[in-house]
Amino acid sequence: MVFSIIMLVCLIVCVGIDYLSLKRIERNGALLGVTLPQNAAELPEVQDIVQRYLRRLRTICLLCAAVSVGLFFAPNSLFYVTVWVYFFFGSLALPYLPCLWGNRALQKLRDAHGWPAAPEDAAWKYGLLYYDPDDKRISVPKRIGKGSAVNLATLRGKIAMAVNVIAIAAILLTGPVLGVLDHTPARLELQVSPTVELQSYHGKTRKYIIPLDSITKVQVYPSLPEAGRVGGIDLEHYWQGTFVMVHDGTVHLCLDPTAGKFLRVETEDGIFWLTAETDEQTEKVADWLTEELS
16 A cells, blocks of 8 residues: 555656646747747647647646556555556656657648758757767757756767666566566475485575475474565565564575465474475475474
Protein backbone atom coordinates (compact mmCIF):
# COMPACT_ATOMS: atom_id res chain seq x y z
CA MET A 1 0.00 0.00 0.00
CA VAL A 2 2.81 2.43 0.87
CA PHE A 3 4.51 1.74 -2.47
CA SER A 4 1.23 2.36 -4.35
CA ILE A 5 0.66 5.65 -2.52
CA ILE A 6 4.19 6.85 -3.31
CA MET A 7 3.89 5.86 -6.98
CA LEU A 8 0.42 7.42 -7.34
CA VAL A 9 1.50 10.75 -5.83
CA CYS A 10 4.77 10.85 -7.81
CA LEU A 11 3.05 9.98 -11.09
CA ILE A 12 0.26 12.53 -10.76
CA VAL A 13 2.75 15.25 -9.74
CA CYS A 14 5.13 14.42 -12.62
CA VAL A 15 2.35 14.20 -15.21
CA GLY A 16 0.96 17.49 -13.92
CA ILE A 17 4.37 19.13 -14.27
CA ASP A 18 4.66 17.72 -17.81
CA TYR A 19 1.25 19.11 -18.70
CA LEU A 20 1.91 22.59 -17.34
CA SER A 21 5.33 22.68 -19.01
CA LEU A 22 4.18 21.42 -22.42
CA LYS A 23 1.27 23.87 -22.47
CA ARG A 24 3.89 26.53 -23.20
CA ILE A 25 3.75 26.08 -26.95
CA GLU A 26 5.60 29.28 -27.88
CA ARG A 27 9.16 29.83 -26.76
CA ASN A 28 12.21 31.60 -28.15
CA GLY A 29 10.25 32.73 -31.20
CA ALA A 30 9.19 29.18 -32.15
CA LEU A 31 5.69 27.64 -32.06
CA LEU A 32 5.83 23.96 -31.05
CA GLY A 33 9.49 24.07 -32.00
CA VAL A 34 8.89 25.54 -35.49
CA THR A 35 9.82 29.10 -36.47
CA LEU A 36 6.98 30.76 -38.35
CA PRO A 37 6.67 34.20 -40.02
CA GLN A 38 5.36 37.07 -37.96
CA ASN A 39 1.57 36.88 -37.38
CA ALA A 40 1.41 33.36 -38.89
CA ALA A 41 0.39 32.02 -35.49
CA GLU A 42 -2.95 33.79 -35.90
CA LEU A 43 -3.88 31.93 -39.09
CA PRO A 44 -6.85 29.53 -38.73
CA GLU A 45 -4.89 26.48 -39.92
CA VAL A 46 -2.12 27.18 -37.39
CA GLN A 47 -4.64 27.68 -34.59
CA ASP A 48 -6.34 24.42 -35.57
CA ILE A 49 -3.05 22.53 -35.11
CA VAL A 50 -2.43 24.27 -31.79
CA GLN A 51 -5.90 23.46 -30.45
CA ARG A 52 -5.65 19.81 -31.51
CA TYR A 53 -2.24 19.62 -29.86
CA LEU A 54 -3.59 20.98 -26.58
CA ARG A 55 -6.59 18.61 -26.66
CA ARG A 56 -4.35 15.59 -27.27
CA LEU A 57 -1.96 16.68 -24.55
CA ARG A 58 -4.80 17.13 -22.06
CA THR A 59 -6.40 13.79 -22.99
CA ILE A 60 -3.17 11.82 -22.60
CA CYS A 61 -2.36 13.41 -19.24
CA LEU A 62 -5.88 12.76 -17.91
CA LEU A 63 -5.77 9.14 -19.11
CA CYS A 64 -2.41 8.59 -17.41
CA ALA A 65 -3.77 10.00 -14.15
CA ALA A 66 -6.95 7.87 -14.41
CA VAL A 67 -5.04 4.64 -15.08
CA SER A 68 -2.71 5.38 -12.17
CA VAL A 69 -5.71 5.60 -9.84
CA GLY A 70 -6.82 2.18 -11.12
CA LEU A 71 -3.37 0.72 -10.51
CA PHE A 72 -3.49 2.05 -6.95
CA PHE A 73 -6.11 -0.58 -6.12
CA ALA A 74 -4.19 -3.45 -7.76
CA PRO A 75 -2.83 -6.19 -5.47
CA ASN A 76 0.64 -5.67 -4.04
CA SER A 77 2.82 -8.15 -5.93
CA LEU A 78 6.04 -8.17 -7.94
CA PHE A 79 4.04 -8.23 -11.18
CA TYR A 80 2.11 -5.08 -10.33
CA VAL A 81 5.21 -3.34 -9.00
CA THR A 82 6.77 -3.96 -12.42
CA VAL A 83 3.62 -2.67 -14.13
CA TRP A 84 3.76 0.45 -11.94
CA VAL A 85 7.38 1.16 -12.88
CA TYR A 86 6.77 0.65 -16.62
CA PHE A 87 3.62 2.75 -16.53
CA PHE A 88 5.38 5.50 -14.58
CA PHE A 89 8.09 5.91 -17.22
CA GLY A 90 5.53 5.53 -20.00
CA SER A 91 3.43 8.30 -18.47
CA LEU A 92 6.44 10.61 -18.47
CA ALA A 93 7.03 9.92 -22.17
CA LEU A 94 3.46 9.79 -23.55
CA PRO A 95 2.73 13.55 -23.18
CA TYR A 96 5.52 14.20 -25.68
CA LEU A 97 3.69 12.32 -28.47
CA PRO A 98 1.44 15.35 -29.21
CA CYS A 99 4.64 17.44 -29.37
CA LEU A 100 6.02 15.21 -32.12
CA TRP A 101 2.74 15.37 -34.02
CA GLY A 102 2.32 19.16 -33.61
CA ASN A 103 5.92 19.89 -34.62
CA ARG A 104 5.61 17.74 -37.72
CA ALA A 105 2.23 19.24 -38.65
CA LEU A 106 3.57 22.80 -38.43
CA GLN A 107 6.65 21.88 -40.46
CA LYS A 108 4.41 20.52 -43.24
CA LEU A 109 2.26 23.65 -43.10
CA ARG A 110 5.35 25.87 -43.28
CA ASP A 111 6.67 23.96 -46.29
CA ALA A 112 3.24 24.05 -48.00
CA HIS A 113 3.12 27.85 -47.69
CA GLY A 114 6.75 28.22 -48.73
CA TRP A 115 7.66 29.99 -45.53
CA PRO A 116 11.43 30.10 -44.91
CA ALA A 117 12.90 28.06 -42.07
CA ALA A 118 15.12 29.75 -39.51
CA PRO A 119 18.81 28.69 -39.60
CA GLU A 120 18.60 27.17 -36.13
CA ASP A 121 15.57 25.01 -37.05
CA ALA A 122 17.82 22.38 -38.61
CA ALA A 123 19.50 21.79 -35.23
CA TRP A 124 16.21 20.84 -33.59
CA LYS A 125 14.82 17.34 -34.15
CA TYR A 126 11.05 17.32 -33.72
CA GLY A 127 11.42 20.46 -31.63
CA LEU A 128 12.68 18.39 -28.68
CA LEU A 129 16.23 17.19 -29.36
CA TYR A 130 19.05 19.63 -30.05
CA TYR A 131 22.06 18.66 -32.17
CA ASP A 132 24.43 21.34 -33.42
CA PRO A 133 28.16 20.53 -33.80
CA ASP A 134 28.93 24.22 -34.38
CA ASP A 135 27.37 25.23 -31.06
CA LYS A 136 29.77 24.63 -28.18
CA ARG A 137 27.12 25.14 -25.53
CA ILE A 138 26.33 22.02 -23.51
CA SER A 139 22.70 22.99 -23.01
CA VAL A 140 20.26 25.42 -24.61
CA PRO A 141 16.76 26.64 -23.69
CA LYS A 142 14.02 24.25 -24.80
CA ARG A 143 11.71 25.18 -27.65
CA ILE A 144 8.79 23.24 -26.18
CA GLY A 145 8.12 23.36 -22.45
CA LYS A 146 10.34 24.65 -19.67
CA GLY A 147 13.96 23.97 -18.86
CA SER A 148 16.99 23.24 -20.99
CA ALA A 149 17.85 20.69 -23.67
CA VAL A 150 21.26 19.04 -23.88
CA ASN A 151 23.29 19.63 -27.04
CA LEU A 152 23.74 16.04 -28.22
CA ALA A 153 26.54 17.08 -30.57
CA THR A 154 28.88 17.75 -27.62
CA LEU A 155 30.79 15.05 -25.77
CA ARG A 156 29.14 15.96 -22.46
CA GLY A 157 25.76 15.88 -24.13
CA LYS A 158 26.40 12.39 -25.51
CA ILE A 159 27.61 11.19 -22.10
CA ALA A 160 24.56 12.66 -20.35
CA MET A 161 22.21 11.00 -22.83
CA ALA A 162 24.03 7.66 -22.53
CA VAL A 163 23.88 7.76 -18.72
CA ASN A 164 20.15 8.50 -18.79
CA VAL A 165 19.44 5.71 -21.29
CA ILE A 166 21.50 3.18 -19.32
CA ALA A 167 19.89 4.18 -16.01
CA ILE A 168 16.35 3.91 -17.40
CA ALA A 169 17.14 0.59 -19.12
CA ALA A 170 18.55 -0.80 -15.87
CA ILE A 171 15.42 0.22 -13.96
CA LEU A 172 13.10 -1.27 -16.60
CA LEU A 173 15.05 -4.54 -16.67
CA THR A 174 14.96 -4.96 -12.89
CA GLY A 175 11.32 -6.11 -12.87
CA PRO A 176 11.71 -8.88 -15.49
CA VAL A 177 14.95 -10.09 -13.88
CA LEU A 178 13.30 -10.30 -10.45
CA GLY A 179 10.31 -11.98 -12.10
CA VAL A 180 12.55 -14.73 -13.49
CA LEU A 181 14.16 -15.19 -10.06
CA ASP A 182 10.77 -15.31 -8.38
CA HIS A 183 9.42 -18.01 -10.70
CA THR A 184 12.54 -20.19 -10.67
CA PRO A 185 11.89 -22.94 -8.10
CA ALA A 186 14.12 -23.80 -5.17
CA ARG A 187 15.08 -27.48 -5.16
CA LEU A 188 17.01 -30.06 -3.16
CA GLU A 189 19.47 -32.71 -4.26
CA LEU A 190 21.15 -35.54 -2.33
CA GLN A 191 24.71 -36.39 -3.26
CA VAL A 192 26.11 -39.70 -2.04
CA SER A 193 29.53 -39.72 -3.73
CA PRO A 194 32.28 -38.93 -2.91
CA THR A 195 30.68 -37.59 0.30
CA VAL A 196 27.07 -37.61 1.45
CA GLU A 197 25.67 -34.10 1.16
CA LEU A 198 22.40 -32.24 1.01
CA GLN A 199 22.58 -29.56 -1.67
CA SER A 200 20.15 -26.66 -2.00
CA TYR A 201 19.66 -25.08 -5.42
CA HIS A 202 17.80 -22.19 -6.94
CA GLY A 203 17.28 -23.29 -10.52
CA LYS A 204 20.73 -24.47 -11.58
CA THR A 205 22.60 -22.33 -9.05
CA ARG A 206 23.80 -24.13 -5.96
CA LYS A 207 23.23 -22.08 -2.81
CA TYR A 208 24.11 -24.34 0.11
CA ILE A 209 26.09 -27.56 0.64
CA ILE A 210 25.33 -29.36 3.92
CA PRO A 211 27.46 -32.44 4.70
CA LEU A 212 25.44 -35.24 6.26
CA ASP A 213 27.90 -35.65 9.13
CA SER A 214 27.29 -32.02 10.16
CA ILE A 215 23.50 -32.44 10.48
CA THR A 216 22.22 -32.88 14.03
CA LYS A 217 18.46 -32.61 13.57
CA VAL A 218 15.88 -32.71 10.73
CA GLN A 219 12.26 -31.57 10.98
CA VAL A 220 9.40 -30.80 8.58
CA TYR A 221 7.06 -27.90 9.34
CA PRO A 222 3.68 -27.14 7.70
CA SER A 223 4.29 -23.39 7.92
CA LEU A 224 7.18 -20.96 7.99
CA PRO A 225 7.76 -19.04 11.25
CA GLU A 226 7.94 -15.27 11.08
CA ALA A 227 11.28 -14.15 9.66
CA GLY A 228 13.02 -10.91 8.73
CA ARG A 229 15.67 -10.57 6.05
CA VAL A 230 19.18 -9.55 7.09
CA GLY A 231 20.87 -10.13 3.75
CA GLY A 232 19.68 -11.72 0.54
CA ILE A 233 16.37 -11.53 -1.29
CA ASP A 234 12.72 -11.96 -0.31
CA LEU A 235 10.35 -12.09 -3.26
CA GLU A 236 6.82 -13.40 -3.45
CA HIS A 237 7.86 -17.00 -4.19
CA TYR A 238 11.56 -17.03 -3.38
CA TRP A 239 13.47 -16.25 -0.19
CA GLN A 240 17.21 -16.80 -0.02
CA GLY A 241 19.94 -15.54 2.24
CA THR A 242 20.40 -14.76 5.93
CA PHE A 243 17.26 -14.12 7.97
CA VAL A 244 16.37 -13.69 11.62
CA MET A 245 13.60 -16.08 12.65
CA VAL A 246 11.46 -16.37 15.76
CA HIS A 247 12.97 -18.92 18.18
CA ASP A 248 15.82 -19.88 15.83
CA GLY A 249 17.60 -16.55 15.62
CA THR A 250 19.90 -16.21 12.60
CA VAL A 251 19.10 -18.81 9.93
CA HIS A 252 19.89 -19.50 6.27
CA LEU A 253 17.00 -19.80 3.82
CA CYS A 254 16.52 -21.08 0.29
CA LEU A 255 12.82 -21.73 -0.16
CA ASP A 256 9.42 -20.84 -1.51
CA PRO A 257 7.56 -19.08 1.34
CA THR A 258 4.20 -20.14 -0.18
CA ALA A 259 5.05 -23.86 0.03
CA GLY A 260 3.11 -26.24 2.27
CA LYS A 261 6.10 -28.08 3.71
CA PHE A 262 9.38 -26.65 5.01
CA LEU A 263 12.52 -28.59 5.84
CA ARG A 264 14.39 -27.38 8.92
CA VAL A 265 17.95 -28.68 9.03
CA GLU A 266 19.95 -28.04 12.19
CA THR A 267 23.71 -28.38 11.78
CA GLU A 268 26.90 -27.71 13.67
CA ASP A 269 27.33 -24.56 11.58
CA GLY A 270 23.80 -23.16 11.84
CA ILE A 271 20.18 -23.71 10.95
CA PHE A 272 18.85 -24.00 7.40
CA TRP A 273 15.25 -23.74 6.20
CA LEU A 274 14.75 -25.24 2.75
CA THR A 275 12.12 -26.42 0.26
CA ALA A 276 12.20 -28.70 -2.74
CA GLU A 277 10.21 -28.16 -5.95
CA THR A 278 7.15 -29.85 -4.40
CA ASP A 279 5.95 -30.61 -0.88
CA GLU A 280 6.20 -34.34 -1.62
CA GLN A 281 9.87 -33.99 -2.59
CA THR A 282 10.56 -31.99 0.59
CA GLU A 283 9.05 -34.77 2.70
CA LYS A 284 11.00 -37.48 0.83
CA VAL A 285 14.29 -35.66 1.43
CA ALA A 286 13.39 -35.28 5.12
CA ASP A 287 12.53 -38.99 5.42
CA TRP A 288 15.81 -40.00 3.76
CA LEU A 289 17.88 -37.73 6.02
CA THR A 290 16.05 -38.94 9.13
CA GLU A 291 16.72 -42.56 8.17
CA GLU A 292 20.39 -41.88 7.48
CA LEU A 293 20.86 -40.03 10.77
CA SER A 294 19.25 -42.85 12.75
